[in-house]
Each structure stands twice: as structure tokens, then as C-alpha cells.
Amino acid sequence: MKQGIVLPTTRRGWVLFVLFIALIAAGCWPLIALVNHARVVFGLPLITVWAYAIVLASVVLMVIANRLLGAGEREDSHD
Amino acid sequence: MTSAIPLAITLAYVVIALVIGLRARGGRSMQALEEWGVAGRSMNAVVLYLLIGAGSISAYTFMGAPGWAYSKGVPVFYVVIYLSYLAIVAWYFGPKVWEFGARFGHVTQASAIADRYESAALGALAAFVMSIGTLAYAVLQTIGSAYILNVMSGGKIPVWAGVTLVLGVMAIYLYVSGQRAIGLTNAFQGALMLMVAWAIGLWATHAFTGQWWFGDIFTRFKAERPEFLTLPGAGGDMSFAFWTTSIIVSMLSFMPPVWTQWMSARSKQTIRTSATWLPTYYVVILPMVVVGFIGVFSLPNLARADTVALEMALASMPVVLTGLLGAGTLAAAMSSCEPFIHSAALTYAKDILQPAFKLSNAATGRLARMLLIPIMALIVAPVAITEPANLIMILLIGLGFAAQVLPAFIGMFFWPRASKVGVTAGIVAGFALTVLFTVVFKNPLGIHAGFWGLMLNLPVFVAVSLKTRPASADVTARFFAIARRF
Numbered sequence: 001m002k003q004g005i006v007l008p009t010t011r012r013g014w015v016l017f018v019l020f021i022a023l024i025a026a027g028c029w030p031l032i033a034l035v036n037h038a039r040v041v042f043g044l045p046l047i048t049v050w051a052y053a054i055v056l057a058s059v060v061l062m063v064i065a066n067r068l069l070g071a072g073e074r075e076d077s078h079d
Numbered sequence: 080m081t082s083a084i085p086l087a088i089t090l091a092y093v094v095i096a097l098v099i100g101l102r103a104r105g106g107r108s109m110q111a112l113e114e115w116g117v118a119g120r121s122m123n124a125v126v127l128y129l130l131i132g133a134g135s136i137s138a139y140t141f142m143g144a145p146g147w148a149y150s151k152g153v154p155v156f157y158v159v160i161y162l163s164y165l166a167i168v169a170w171y172f173g174p175k176v177w178e179f180g181a182r183f184g185h186v187t188q189a190s191a192i193a194d195r196y197e198s199a200a201l202g203a204l205a206a207f208v209m210s211i212g213t214l215a216y217a218v219l220q221t222i223g224s225a226y227i228l229n230v231m232s233g234g235k236i237p238v239w240a241g242v243t244l245v246l247g248v249m250a251i252y253l254y255v256s257g258q259r260a261i262g263l264t265n266a267f268q269g270a271l272m273l274m275v276a277w278a279i280g281l282w283a284t285h286a287f288t289g290q291w292w293f294g295d296i297f298t299r300f301k302a303e304r305p306e307f308l309t310l311p312g313a314g315g316d317m318s319f320a321f322w323t324t325s326i327i328v329s330m331l332s333f334m335p336p337v338w339t340q341w342m343s344a345r346s347k348q349t350i351r352t353s354a355t356w357l358p359t360y361y362v363v364i365l366p367m368v369v370v371g372f373i374g375v376f377s378l379p380n381l382a383r384a385d386t387v388a389l390e391m392a393l394a395s396m397p398v399v400l401t402g403l404l405g406a407g408t409l410a411a412a413m414s415s416c417e418p419f420i421h422s423a424a425l426t427y428a429k430d431i432l433q434p435a436f437k438l439s440n441a442a443t444g445r446l447a448r449m450l451l452i453p454i455m456a457l458i459v460a461p462v463a464i465t466e467p468a469n470l471i472m473i474l475l476i477g478l479g480f481a482a483q484v485l486p487a488f489i490g491m492f493f494w495p496r497a498s499k500v501g502v503t504a505g506i507v508a509g510f511a512l513t514v515l516f517t518v519v520f521k522n523p524l525g526i527h528a529g530f531w532g533l534m535l536n537l538p539v540f541v542a543v544s545l546k547t548r549p550a551s552a553d554v555t556a557r558f559f560a561i562a563r564r565f
Contacts, residue, residue: 006493006563020167027160027326029319036319038305043294045308048365051156055358058163062170062355 012068019061027054086231088402089409092271093248096413099267100252100260107259112444115257116186116425117342120177126262127344127353131169132360133269134340135162137216138223138412141272144364146385148371152300152307154317155368161329163358168330169337170354174347175492176338178561187422188338189430192484195491195558196499197550199434204503205484206430208510209335210423212481214458216334217423220416221245221463224409230389231405242463245409246455249417254448258343261418268410273363275407280366282400283391287373296372304375324527331533332481333488335426336418420459424450479513479529480506486540492562494544495555501544509536 008014025031035050042049109115122130140158147155176191185191189209193202225241236244252260281291288295300307311317344350367388374387378394381387389408392401428447432438438446486505490497513532522528549555 004495006559009563020171023167024164024330027157027164028323032310032322033319036309038301038308040294040297040301040308043292043297045153045297045300047153047309048156051159052362052365054160055163055361058167058358059355062167062351065170066351066355 016061016065016068019064023054023057023061026057027051082398084398085402085405086228086233088399089228089231089405092406092409093244096264096267096410097248097252100248100264101255103252103259103263104256105259109255109257109448110441110444112186112425112429112440112447113184115444115448116429117180117339118258118262120181120343121259121345122262122343122349123345124349124352126266127340127349128356128360129266129269130262130343131337131340131353131357132363133265133272133410133414134336134418135165135415136269136272136360136363136411137415138220138227138408140364141276141367141408141411142223142385142388145367145371145374145388146383148368149374149381149387150384151312151314151317152304152309152372154310154312154314154322155364155371157317157322157326159361159364161326162361164326164330165337166354166357168333169341169357170351172333172488172492173341173344173350173354175561175564176341177344177347177350179558180342182561183557186339186342187426187429188333188335189426191338191491192487193430193434195550195554196487196502197554198499199430201487201499201503203431203434205487205506206335206426208480208506209484210426212478213335213419213423214454216478217416217419218459218462220412220419221459222466223412224416225463227389227405227409227412230393231402238466239464242460245413245416246460249413249420250451250455253417253421253451257448258339258421261421262343264417265414268414269360271410272407272414273360275403275410276363276366279388279392279396279400279404279407280369282396283370283373284366286395287377293369296369299376300372307372307375318525320525321522321527324530328479328482328527328529328533331485332478332529333484334419334481336422339422339425340418420451420454424448424454427454479517479532480510482529483509483513483532483536485533486536489540490544491558495559496544496549497540498544498547498549500547501540501542504543505536505540508539509533512536 008017035046037046039046107114113119144155144158179185179191183194185194189202189206192205193199221242224245225238228236228241229238284293284296285291306313310319310322341350370388370391374391378387378390381390388404392404425447427450428443432446433443483506486497486502490502509532512535513528516523516528516531523531
């Protein structure tokens with residue numbers, strides 16, 4: 001039994017891992033400071049638009065991940 | 080308030096929830112713990128979406144989110160961000176937790192911890208301490224429920240009667256239908272909340288600006304009160320550090336009821352599907368937050384910020400909308416309260432009393448259902464009726480502790496070398512520091528106390544684990560055969 005830390009084992013897994021980390025960073029400092037302005041966009045405060053952009057990006061990223069994992073699982077089943 | 084219509088609508092919601100909860104059983108036997116505890120692992124993606132969505136939108140969110148907007152402004156949107164991240168957490172960990180449960184027979188979070196670390200004592204410790212935060216949360220929701228009934232009845236339903244009514248209704252359908260009741264009532268409550276929040280938000284916007292979108296409100300804020308549109312907010316207390324650490328700590332708090340929800344899914348794919356679309360549910364927060372912003376101009380002198388939506392409803396909304404707000408807020412409170420009480424009963428029976436008294440699975444199943452009554456009657460109801468001033472403090476410590484259990488999950492999903500002594504040492508050190516930085520030195524340097532706890536907890540966990548014996552090879556092998564897949 002390997003005792004090392006669990007990390008992605010495929011290129012797909014690494015791409016998803018980096019994208020998920022980037023998405024989490026998008027909601028935190030220092031990136032949140034970039035949208036910390038008293039501006040109104042689409043009728044909403046800029047930070048609100050950013051928060052809901054993260055909501056949308058979360059859904060899109062998980063949809064992509066489902067497709068990639070689905071493809072990976074199909075490939076695995078052919079092996 | 081003179082009209083009886085708002086109270087009638089609110090009570091009609093309670094009756095509908097009771098009927099749905101009772102019918103959720105569908106003729107099944109609830110004797111088996113797996114059936115009562117995790118609905119026989121049968122929930123589909125739509126029910127799971129509404130179950131997790133409604134469960135995470137509490138009375139605090141329905142009343143507190145407008146309150147935060149009223150007193151602070153945009154800092155309230157950290158909730159939207161961390162809830163989206165929780166969906167990602169569910170997407171990654173949920174299928175693994177489900178597979179642990181299905182393969183190894185876990186029905187609670189603590190039973191998974193006990194199994195991974197080969198320690199019933201660590202499982203019992205995790206069950207007990209997690210239940211402090213769990214029950215404090217349930218008490219807060221019960222107080223919110225009783226408050227709504229009191230307001231909607233014009234004071235005719237006193238707090239004790241509201242607490243009794245709400246807990247009594249939940250006790251009946253939880254006892255009869257268990258997790259299936261939670262699934263179907265939350266689905267109903269989730270749909271109701273979504274509809275009510277947008278109806279209230281759009282009505283308030285139109286009444287205030289003559290428009291159906293929010294642009295005029297925020298254009299006025301930009302001109303007159305721009306501090307509401309940026310961090311640290313109008314209260315000046317949401318620094319970048321507190322924003323960021325609040326999101327991270329909230330994201331890493333694996334509360335036991337969420338674990339139970341994942342294990343109730345029909346399959347791993349069901350969890351992935353519901354988690355994928357879960358962030359879309361959080362559009363429910365936006366209109367209620369806008370109500371809070373409108374209150375800054377229309378109700379400038381409120382004593383309590385978190386009453387802004389109710390005060391606006393009572394002052395100016397049609398009685399039907401006021402009733403729907405009462406029903407929606409009560410739905411938010413009950414949908415968050417019932418999974419937490421159910422989870423506490425389940426884990427007390429399964430993880431503390433079963434190993435302590437060597438009970439059979441059948442006896443443990445009966446005991447879990449029976450425990451609902453003493454938990455409600457002897458803990459939740461008395462505390463809710465007395466409305467202790469320091470309950471928020473208890474809850475914060477409870478949630479701070481929830482984050483401190485993180486090493487147990489690191490050892491379950493990422494690091495086979497983790498040992499039970501390392502996990503215990505990390506939890507104890509992290510919890511002690513969290514309590515210290517919650518009660519004595521509050522959030523030093525503007526950083527969340529739970530985050531400080533983790534900064535101590537994690538190095539202690541790693542160092543002690545490396546010096547002590549890990550779990551046996553066959554246990555780590557079967558856990559990591561599942562955990563390594565990505």
C-alpha cells in the first residue's frame with residue numbers, strides 16, 4: 001500500500017485539479033480585490049456579478065469534469 | 080397586523096409539510112437503520128438537488144441575508160461563493176462517501192471515521208462533539224420558526240407554543256418516514272423558497288422603483304451610499320482576510336447531515352448530477368438580499384437588521400405575499416432543522432450507544448427513532464424556549480470544531496499514513512485554539528478563528544501521525560482503492 005498523498009494520476013485529472021483550484025482562488029483575496037469597486041454592471045454591484053459568475057463557472061466546470069471523467073471511465077472500461 | 084390570512088397561509092404550509100412527510104414512507108418498513116437513516120440509498124438527482132439546496136438555505140439565510148445586506152451591503156455575497164464551492168466539495172467527495180457507505184455499510188459520518196481509524200472511541204468522540212454544533216444549529220432554526228409563527232399570529236402564538244408545534248410536526252414525520260421525509264419535505268420547501276424569494280424580491284423592487292429589475296436600486300447606492308457596494312462593507316468589518324478565511328473555513332466544514340444526504344443518493348452518478356447543478360439553486364439568495372438593500376432607504380431606523388424583510392412585508396406588502404414570506408421563512412427554518420435533529424439521533428444511536436452497549440443493528444434502528452423525542456424534548460425545545468444570548472457563540476464554536484475534524488477527512492481521502500493518534504491530537508489542538516480565538520481573543524488579525532485552529536491543527540496532525548502507528552494495511556487499502564480514483 002502506497003503511503004503517499006493522493007494526487008491526480010492522469011493528465012485529465014491534473015487539468016481538472018488546476019481548474020478547480022483556480023476557481024476557488026477566484027472567490028478569494030487577492031483576486032476578489034480586483035472586483036472590489038463601487039460599480040454597477042447589469043444592474044448589480046460588481047462583486048455580486050462576480051459571485052454569480054463563480055456560480056456559473058462552478059456549474060460549467062463540473063459539466064466539463066463529468067464529460068472528461070465519463071470519457072476516462074469509458075476508456076478504462078475498454079482497457 | 081389584523082388580517083388572519085398570513086397566519087393561515089403559514090399554517091397551511093405546516094399542514095402540507097406534515098402530509099408530505101407522512102406520505103414519504105410509502106408503505107416501507109423503517110425498522111432497518113439504512114432505511115430510516117439514509118432512505119435505503121434511493122434518492123434521485125432532483126430530490127437530492129432540492130434536499131441539499133434547501134438544507135443549506137436556513138432561516139438565517141432567509142432572514143439574515145437581507146439583514147446583512149441592510150447593515151453591511153455586498154459582504155453578504157460571500158455566502159453565494161462558499162455555497163457554490165460546497166457544491167464542488169459534494170461533487171468530489173460525495174461519490175466517494177456514497178461508495179464507502181454502500182460497500183462498508185456506513186450510515187453516518189462518525190461510523191466512517193471509526194472504520195477508517197479502527198477506533199470506535201474516535202468515532203464516538205467525533206459523533207459527540209460534532210453533535211454540539213449540529214444541535215446548536217437545530218436550536219437556532221427552531222427559534223427562527225417560533226419567531227415567524229409569533230409574528231404571523233400577531234403575538235397570539237407564544238414562543239413556547241411555536242416551538243412545540245414545529246418540533247411536534249417534525250417529530251411525527253421524522254419518526255414515521257425518517258430520511259425519506261426529509262428528502263420529500265425539503266424538495267417541497269426548496270421549491271417553495273425559490274418561488275417566494277423571487278416573488279418578494281420582485282414585488283419589493285417594483286414597489287420601490289417602478290421597475291422589475293434591480294438597476295435603479297444599485298445606481299442610487301452608487302451615488303448615495305457607495306460603501307455598501309464594496310468590501311469591507313458599510314459595517315467596515317468584512318476585510319479581505321475575513322472574507323477569504325470565512326469562505327475557506329465554511330467550505331471545509333463537513334457537517335454530518337450533509338454526509339447523510341450524500342449517502343442517501345441512488346448512485347454515485349446521482350450525486351455528481353445534483354452537485355453539478357446545485358449552484359444554480361443559490362439564485363434564491365439574490366432577491367432576498369435586494370429586499371435588504373431596499374430597506375436601507377425605506378426602513379432606515381430598524382432596531383434589528385435581520386427583521387428587515389418581515390418588517391417590510393408587515394408594513395407594505397399584500398397579505399398574501401406576507402403569508403408566503405412567513406411560509407417561505409418557516410420552510411427555510413424547518414428544512415435546515417430536520418436534517419440536523421435526524422442526524423444527531425442517528426449518530427448518537429449508531430456511533431455512541433451501539434458500541435457502548437453492544438446493541439444489535441435492529442435495536443440500534445429502533446433506538447435512533449426513539450431518540451428523536453428526548454433530543455427534541457430535553458435539548459432543542461428547552462434551549463429554544465429560553466433563547467440564550469450566547470447561542471450564536473455556541474454555534475460558532477460548533478462550526479469551528481466542524482472544520483477541525485478536517486484531518487480525519489484528509490486521512491480518509493488523501494493521506495493513507497494518517498493515524499488515529501495524529502487525527503485526535505490535531506482535533507484537540509485545533510479545537511482549543513478555535514475556542515480561544517472565538518471567546519477570548521476574537522478573530523486575531525481579522526482572520527476567522529476556525530482558520531487559526533486549522534493552522535495549528537494540520538501541522539500537529541502531520542507530525543503526530545508520522546510518529547505513531549497508522550491503521551492496518553487492509554483498512555487503508557480498501558479505503559484508498561476508492562479514494563484514489565480521479
